[in-house]
Amino acid sequence: MAIDAQRLLDLKLPDHDCSWTQEHCQIYALATGFGQDPVDDRELAYVVEGPDFRVSPTAAITLYYDDAWMRESGVDLAMSLHGEQKNIFHRPIPPSGRGRVRSRITGVHDKGPGRGLLVVCEQVLTDAETGEALATNIITNFARADGGGGSSAGTLSSPHALPDRPADLVVDQVTRPEQALIYRLTGDRNPLHATPATAREAGFPQPILHGMCTYGFAARAILGSVCDFDPTRLKSMGARISAPVFPGDALRTEIWRDGEVVSFRTTAPNRDNVVVLNNGRAEVV
Known part of the structure; x- marks a missing residue:
């Protein structure tokens, strides 16, 4: 299917409301x-x-969850993968609350015939009561079956x-x-x-771990x-999802510290150190 890049950039995606409790944040942490x-x-x-309860900044990912933007894009969802993820954390996520999510498609990049299409969506989570931004979510979706139309527009970040x-x-x-x-x-x-049957139909021997679960690890x-488990010190984070993880895999995260910039990569050492998250970058204070 030929995708009109400018049409996607012009789409007015509906806002959606969300709410969460401390129990939701605890489940995410576990x-x-x-x-x-x-x-x-x-x-x-x-x-x-308890009075010192903390919320992992990446718990915000679960509050954005809404695939309306993917459905509106017209790509083949069965052939689409979550390719990259980036988050900007504006302020700590409270243990419970209500929020509103605004979404817009910011980039469409055709990789050519047989090479797929990249669709970038930016989502901003705000506090429903104050209107203050809590976090920004930037997703790059790799639509494997939709390249070749020759239509590209908007922005795309470099790894x-x-x-x-x-x-x-x-x-x-x-x-x-x-x-x-x-x-x-x-x-x-x-x-x-x-x-298991769905995983086998997709070509996997068993169900795979959510890419965003690996990201949370x-x-x-x-x-x-790096942050002494202080969530307020993590200001942003992003990485490419480069390979699936199977539940039960070990994970090894290599970290480089250069001032406030933290680079990282995650591998699965029990599977010949296959890289599962690559080109990772975070900002800490």
């Missing part, structure tokens, strides 16, 4: 590995209620180059066999992550190793 060290009070602050030196820090984590079943409770119930690695 789904992304928090609590794996059950005697670290800094980490337990994300999963145990962040990782430093050419050994990593300054390495954080090893583990996912559990039921990790995807926990993460789906945060809102993304795509059967690819839960139903990387955020935990950065928060723990």
Whole structure:
């Protein structure tokens, strides 16, 4: 199907409302590995209620969740993948609240016949009561079946180059066999992550972990190793999703620190160190 890039940039996507509770934030934290060290009070602050309760900044991803923009784009959803993710964290996510999400398509880039199409969507989450921006979500969707129309418009970011030196820090984590079943409770119930038959139809031997769950594990690695588990210090984060993770895989996040810029890459060491998140960049203070 030929995609008209300018039509997508001109689309007026509907706002949508969302709400969340402390329990939702706790489930997200457990789904992304928090609590794996059950005697670290800094980490337990994300999963145990109390006056010092904290919310992982990337929990905002689950509050944006709405695929209306993908349906409106006209791409073949069955042949589309979440290719890149970026977030800007304007202020801490409160443990409970109500929000409004504004979405707009900001870029459409045709890679050519047989090479697919990139569609970039920007979503801004605001506090429903104050109107203040809480976080910005920028998604790059790779529509594998929709390239070749020759129509491109808008903006597309370049991948962040990782430093050419050994990593300054390495954080090893583990996912559990039921990790995807926990993460789906945060809102993304795509059967690819839960139903073996659906996974086999898509060419996988078993259900795969949500890419945003892997992303959340990387955020935990950065928060723990660079930010002393203080969520207010993580100001932005982004990465390319380069390979699937299977629930039960180990994850290794390599981290480079250059002032306020943190570069990172996540691999699956039990699968020949395949890179699952690449070109990662975060900003910390």
